[in-house]
Amino acid sequence: MADQINDSAFDESVLKSDLPVLVDFWAPWCGPCRAVGPLVDEISKEYADRLRVFKMNVDENPATPAKYGIRAIPTLILFKAGQVVAQHTGSMPKDEIAKIIDAAL
Amino acid sequence: MFDAAVIGGGPAGITAAMYLVRSGCSVILFESLTMGGQILTTDSLENYPGMPKGIKGWELADLFAAHLDGLSLERKTSAVLGIEGSAGAFSLRTSDGEVQARSVVICSGASHRPLGVDGEVRLRGRGVSYCAICDGNFFRGRPVAVVGGGNSALEEALYLSKIVSHLYLIHRRDQFRGAEIYQKRVLETPNIEPVLSATVEELHGASDLESITVRDLKTNTLRDLTVDGLFVFVGMQANTDFVPEGVQMERGFIITDTEMRTSVPGIFAAGDVRAKLCRQVVTAAGDGATAAQAAFLFLEELNAK
Secondary structure, eight states: OOOEOHHHHHIIIIOOOOOOOEEEEEEEEEEEEEHHHHHHHHHHHHHTTTTTTEETTTTTTOHHHHHHHSSSEEEEEEETTTEEEEEEEHHHHOOHHHHHHHHOO | OOEEEEEEOSSSHHHHHHHHHHHOOOEEESSOOOTGGGGOOOOOESSTTTTTTTTEEHHHHHHHHHTTTOOOEEEEOOOOEEEEEEEEEEEEETEEEEEEEEEEEEOOOOOOOOOBBTTTTBBBTTTTEOOHHHHHHGGSSEEEEEOOSHHHHHHHHHHHHHHHEEEEEOOOSSOSSOOOHHHHHHHHHHTEEEEOOOOOEEEEOOSSSSEEEETTTTEEEEEEEEEEEEEEEEEEEOOOOTTTTOOEETTTEEEOOTHHHHHSSEEEOOOOOOOOOOOOHHHHHHHHHHHHHHHHHHHHHHHOO
């Protein structure tokens, strides 16, 4: 399972991470988020040594989603050295998520 | 070679796979997202029999998926890209190689139809949304537009009206199509402004949606509406990209007989992907069971030859 992250830990754990980081922005009342969540967990397992994976509940953490202009969920953002290298909104198959990560790693 | 390939893990596909496995068939089930299909994007269901208190969409999806646990079948998250071959010897081209099956049950469902206007794809997630429950909260106290005139457009507009400052409800006809009870509520809601006989022509905004251009079909004039959000509910389209040409369709949906047989022997279809009147979880599950039974009989006849 990918760990949950909050606004206050975001800079340290995501932007300053040595490894690239995938963040899944979600909320409990969002159906499409539930379609993507388990796939993100699988990605987290399969890329364990090459990628860090976090989930951020946008209900509890408004600052980070606002900073990145997120207006729809689920949104997946891939960060590398503190920069956004890929961003996708809406449910997508695991293969597609993997493709985006592979292209950026 | 599998007896049956089931494409799609919503209520139709899960039911079809379950029935086929229980009748002794070898089954491969394709679902590239989490099991459940559109139930996952439904807030709650109040009309599914046996659930008199209603049930959350994701809870029902979990229960459907749990029904496959312990059954002997192959599950794949790869996408089906095409189907070749004929009755008794189909070959499925997938994102993960070829798969052979004697019969195919298509349960790929339907998805939200996009508007098809300039800027829609670019601004998706940047103001353009297809799920009011998911994204409404990002537009608290801001002006938005909803496009559509059916039940889902009216329901979602009523939901959003409690969150947003102002809501333009845009519909191409001169009156809404949705149920009268919703129409009445919409017209009584002070911050919903109906924009009838109108179409959305273009979306504007460099990185985020800033405004939309709307055409008044009666006067043929254009005007811009300043909105942060655009919610699109203009109907559903069947997911049929991979369906071979020989399968007959009607308005993009697969035609079947009452036993879920398509025009191609050995290919069956069930659930929202079918051309039919009623698209509900309960009818999708029913279709799935019927398709499984029909596929089972087809396989028996094949074996008898």
